[in-house]
Amino acid sequence: MKGRLIAIGDIHGCHREFEELLGKLELEKHDRVVLLGDLVNRGPDSAKVIALARQHARLSLLGNHELRLLNYRKTGDPTHLKKNDYDTLKQLSHHDWAYMSAMPLTYHDAGHRVVLVHAGFLPSPAWHRQPARIVTRIQVVAKDGTALKRSEDPSAPHWSEVWNGPPFVVYGHTPRTEVVRLKWSLGIDTSCVLGGSLTACILPEKRIVQVRAREKYYQP
Numbered sequence: 269m270k271g272r273l274i275a276i277g278d279i280h281g282c283h284r285e286f287e288e289l290l291g292k293l294e295l296e297k298h299d300r301v302v303l304l305g306d307l308v309n310r311g312p313d314s315a316k317v318i319a320l321a322r323q324h325a326r327l328s329l330l331g332n333h334e335l336r337l338l339n340y341r342k343t344g345d346p347t348h349l350k351k352n353d354y355d356t357l358k359q360l361s362h363h364d365w366a367y368m369s370a371m372p373l374t375y376h377d378a379g380h381r382v383v384l385v386h387a388g389f390l391p392s393p394a395w396h397r398q399p400a401r402i403v404t405r406i407q408v409v410a411k412d413g414t415a416l417k418r419s420e421d422p423s424a425p426h427w428s429e430v431w432n433g434p435p436f437v438v439y440g441h442t443p444r445t446e447v448v449r450l451k452w453s454l455g456i457d458t459s460c461v462l463g464g465s466l467t468a469c470i471l472p473e474k475r476i477v478q479v480r481a482r483e484k485y486y487q488p
């Protein structure tokens with residue numbers, strides 16, 4: 269396939285950093301930009317990020333933040349909403365909801381033997397059989413084999429440490445100060461909304477392009 273495959277990590281409403289990164293990438297006609305989910309919440313303007321995504325990205329994958337908003341829209345049950353989700357709800361248009369509803373869980377590039385996903389995978393079953401509640405949320409793998417958040421079991425290994433591909437997986441969701449590159453995975457959520465940076469990974473070279481966050485927008 270012609271052009272570059274470019275994965276971009278968690279944007280979380282940081283539209284200025286996203287725009288700057290798109291400029292820095294000097295996109296060409298055949299490039300495929302894939303956003304790794306969590307476009308929304310926490311940062312300054314979720315709707316602007318979706319507008320930019322619609323314009324410049326080939327597609328965006330489902331993150332746990334989009335999943336949470338979509339579940340709320342479907343059920344009307346606000347139990348799982350967080351405080352700053354309400355700011356996002358005010359910003360979203362009918363078009364934005366349609367865009368979020370169409371987000372797939374994974375993007376498989378068979379030519380490059382790479383899979384893009386928001387959070388990650390359990391070692392089994394096969395990656396393409398794992399449901400949204402795992403692939404949009406997993407950080408660590410508990411002793412009994414279940415997928416958990418880091419905070420739920422801080423001593424459990426990160427899923428990437430027990431992932432022996434193929435395929436090679438590029439993911440976001442676990443915010444860190446730097447990209448984490450292992451034999452079979454690359455984590456590119458570099459904490460933009462927390463004042464870190466926004467990261468793009470150009471495949472197949474795995475070249476990293478970053479922009480610094482202009483400020484710290486969110487305190488966990």
Ligand SMILES: [Mn+2]
Nearest residue numbers: 306331332441
């Ligand atoms: Mn996430």
